[in-house]
Amino acid sequence: MGDLRERSERVWGWLADVPDPEIPVISIVDLGIVREVNWHDEPAGAVCEVVITPTYSGCPATEVIGRSIEEALRERGVERVRLESRIAPAWTTDWLTSEGRRKLSEYGIAPPARRADGRQVIDISGLRRRTVDDAPAACPHCGSTHTEPISRHGSTPCKALHRCLDCREPFDYFKCH
Amino acid sequence: MLLDDKSVYLMRLGDNALVLSQRLSEWCGKGPAFEEDMALTNTALDLIGQARMWLSYAGEVEGRGRDEDALAFRRDSHEFTNLLLVEQPNGDYAHTLVRQFFFDVWHQLVLDALMRSSDDRIADIAAKAIKEVAYHLRRSSDLVVRLGDGSAESRRRMQDAVDELWMYTGEMFNADETEELLGAQGLACDPSTLKDAWLAMVSEVFAEATLTLPEGEWMQKGGKQGRHGEHLGLLLAEMQFLQRAYPGATW
Numbered sequence: 310m311g312d313l314r315e316r317s318e319r320v321w322g323w324l325a326d327v328p329d330p331e332i333p334v335i336s337i338v339d340l341g342i343v344r345e346v347n348w349h350d351e352p353a354g355a356v357c358e359v360v361i362t363p364t365y366s367g368c369p370a371t372e373v374i375g376r377s378i379e380e381a382l383r384e385r386g387v388e389r390v391r392l393e394s395r396i397a398p399a400w401t402t403d404w405l406t407s408e409g410r411r412k413l414s415e416y417g418i419a420p421p422a423r424r425a426d427g428r429q430v431i432d433i434s435g436l437r438r439r440t441v442d443d444a445p446a447a448c449p450h451c452g453s454t455h456t457e458p459i460s461r462h463g464s465t466p467c468k469a470l471h472r473c474l475d476c477r478e479p480f481d482y483f484k485c486h
Numbered sequence: 487m488l489l490d491d492k493s494v495y496l497m498r499l500g501d502n503a504l505v506l507s508q509r510l511s512e513w514c515g516k517g518p519a520f521e522e523d524m525a526l527t528n529t530a531l532d533l534i535g536q537a538r539m540w541l542s543y544a545g546e547v548e549g550r551g552r553d554e555d556a557l558a559f560r561r562d563s564h565e566f567t568n569l570l571l572v573e574q575p576n577g578d579y580a581h582t583l584v585r586q587f588f589f590d591v592w593h594q595l596v597l598d599a600l601m602r603s604s605d606d607r608i609a610d611i612a613a614k615a616i617k618e619v620a621y622h623l624r625r626s627s628d629l630v631v632r633l634g635d636g637s638a639e640s641r642r643r644m645q646d647a648v649d650e651l652w653m654y655t656g657e658m659f660n661a662d663e664t665e666e667l668l669g670a671q672g673l674a675c676d677p678s679t680l681k682d683a684w685l686a687m688v689s690e691v692f693a694e695a696t697l698t699l700p701e702g703e704w705m706q707k708g709g710k711q712g713r714h715g716e717h718l719g720l721l722l723a724e725m726q727f728l729q730r731a732y733p734g735a736t737w
Contacts, residue, residue, distance in 0.1 A: 365531070365618060366615060366618060367532050367534045368531070396539070396614050399613050399614040399617060400614075401617075459521065460521035461621070462521070462524040462528040470521075484621075
């Protein structure tokens with residue numbers, strides 16, 4: 310079993326080099342979509358099972374990610390790879406690693422300004438109130454939190470468009486989800 | 487037969503998401519503002535993802551070898567079980583928005599109930615989808631207020647859209663035998679239990695938007711039973727063309 314754990318850790322390390330196809334500055338591990346790596350000793354040989362969770366239901370990157378994982382492991386000599394997609398618990402930006410948040414910010418994308426805290430029960434009466442809206446995003450260029458949203462949707466499902474009222478630069482914001 | 491009821495119910499959830507997604511996609515590249523174009527297409531993307539989850543499950547439960555694509559592309563209009571509301575044409579932006587708002591409020595309530603379904607997979611899909619739908623609802627209710635309580639022109643258009651789409655809202659709360667049966671078993675949600683909450687939310691937003699809630703009580707129905715207007719056929723003709731002309735085509 311010790312060997313298996315070691316092998317799993319090596320796989321985690323390889324997956325940490327697999328970039329997210331839409332935001333290549335962070336890896337799929339940074340994004341929190343790799344949930345588990347399990348080795349199974351089967352009669353036909355060891356199988357490496359990678360459990361991933363999709364971000365947004367319709368995000369087209371999900372299929373590309375599956376292929377990237379298979380390629381990355383095959384390149385390193387893992388012949389038998391099994392991908393499992395798991396939707397529960399639902400992906401949340403709380404699973405972004407601190408490393409991932411730092412890389413996003415350096416790249417010019419403001420990371421989520423608050424925790425989603427896995428809130429599954431949603432208070433409908435409060436939904437449309439701005440008070441439940443995200444805390445202000447910090448401008449990735451100058452650090453000011455004196456910012457405002459321009460558009461709730463951006464170039465990918467996970468982002469919105471904001472602008473800084475101090476340095477006047479627009480920037481992408483990784484939505485709290 | 488419980489399995490049949492379950493696949494019928496799952497298909498309804500999938501059809502609502504699929505048809506509304508297709509309608510929203512018609513705006514792609516034509517939105518009135520760049521931000522709106524992105525919002526409509528992102529919402530369409532969320533809904534197509536949700537449709538895939540529901541229809542895949544429906545196909546598995548049905549057990550006749552139909553996958554999500556077979557269900558989406560190789561059924562005719564009378565086999566679609568979406569609400570009449572979601573197949574209504576885009577019209578002007580007010581129609582698109584009011585249709586979205588009416589649906590978002592209902593969708594949110596349904597998913598909230600389904601998160602407690604006795605069927606784990608239904609509960610899991612609902613828990614994932616509701617996070618996206620919460621975002622849809624926040625945007626649509628916000629815009630209803632901004633355009634309702636906007637210029638005289640935007641207000642008039644919004645009220646016209648509300649008055650015209652109102653008759654498609656009643657169907658959302660008519661439980662049929664399938665929903666009563668599955669609701670009693672804790673597997674699905676009996677939609678008649680959602681009406682008060684829906685009305686309360688819509689009334690609250692309309693009050694702020696200075697829009698008037700219509701008083702008409704006559705409601706259209708039949709979408710869930712496969713009785714649709716001409717609009718759905720035209721929508722499907724476009725959506726299904728490729729798979730009908732070149733069955734099994736992939737790229």
